[in-house]
Amino acid sequence: MDESDTFAVMRAEMVSNQIARRGLREPGLLQAFQQVPRHLFVPESMRAHAYEDRPLPIGMGQTISQPYIVALMTSLLRLKGGETILEIGTGSCYQSAILSRLAGKVYTIERVCELADLAKDRLANLGYSNVQVFCEDGSKGWPPAAPFNGILVTAAAAAAPQPLLDQLTDGGRLIAPVGNLYGQMLQLWTREKGHLDCQDIIPVSFVPLRGKYGWSLEDWELPGNSP
Numbered sequence: 078m079d080e081s082d083t084f085a086v087m088r089a090e091m092v093s094n095q096i097a098r099r100g101l102r103e104p105g106l107l108q109a110f111q112q113v114p115r116h117l118f119v120p121e122s123m124r125a126h127a128y129e130d131r132p133l134p135i136g137m138g139q140t141i142s143q144p145y146i147v148a149l150m151t152s153l154l155r156l157k158g159g160e161t162i163l164e165i166g167t168g169s170c171y172q173s174a175i176l177s178r179l180a181g182k183v184y185t186i187e188r189v190c191e192l193a194d195l196a197k198d199r200l201a202n203l204g205y206s207n208v209q210v211f212c213e214d215g216s217k218g219w220p221p222a223a224p225f226n227g228i229l230v231t232a233a234a235a236a237a238p239q240p241l242l243d244q245l246t247d248g249g250r251l252i253a254p255v256g257n258l259y260g261q262m263l264q265l266w267t268r269e270k271g272h273l274d275c276q277d278i279i280p281v282s283f284v285p286l287r288g289k290y291g292w293s294l295e296d297w298e299l300p301g302n303s304p
């Protein structure tokens with residue numbers, strides 16, 4: 078068996094044991110996770126661990142999320158195909174690649190320009206041509222391409238940023254971890270006829286969202302800042 082076959086087997090096990098077994102069974106979603114080669118989205122030294130049931134460091138103090146969490150957040154968008162999606166926190170661009178298989182157009186914003194540049198090269202090399210990467214403060218959203226059918230925030234904020242809620246279409250969905258260093262709740266926001274509804278999904282743990290509507294370094298690490 079060559080290396081890519083070995084990774085494909087590990088990927089199939091990830092899909093069935095970590096995603097389908099936990100209740101996410103939409104065929105398109107599972108197919109996307111089977112197709113996207115997660116080991117090519119982590120540093121070379123981490124490749125052997127790419128299909129484990131946990132987040133992994135990707136450099137610059139940032140992480141690639143646990144596969145199940147990527148799947149859950151993707152599933153909560155209820156994609157049918159053709160949607161315009163905004164992701165805040167490109168990181169490794171694994172989540173962006175998954176979204177590119179299931180939506181029409183993906184805009185992804187990363188504030189660390191080295192990570193954004195790596196992501197651009199990676200997505201181009203792997204042929205994910207419906208994703209655009211920008212190095213910016215994504216806590217303000219991405220007005221040039223708004224409104225969005227779905228917005229995924231993959232870093233933790235103290236509250237769902239208002240500019241992002243404002244950039245949802247009618248019927249749009251926003252998924253964001255909301256909380257602090259000690260833990261966050263994954264929130265699902267839906268906009269229906271101008272009315273916003275918020276639902277708590279599960280407790281999660283993400284790196285902080287920085288920028289205008291995110292955490293400052295000092296506040297995030299303030300010892301008294303517990304729930």
Ligand code: SAH
Pocket residue numbers: 139140141142165166167168169170171172173186187188189192213214215216231232284285286287288289291
């Ligand atoms: N979705 C990623 C994981 C993201 S980790 C993946 O699939 O790998 C969170 C990322 O959010 C980090 O790369 C961090 O630099 C970025 N980030 C934090 N605050 C941000 C902001 N205000 N705008 C854009 N990106 C931000």
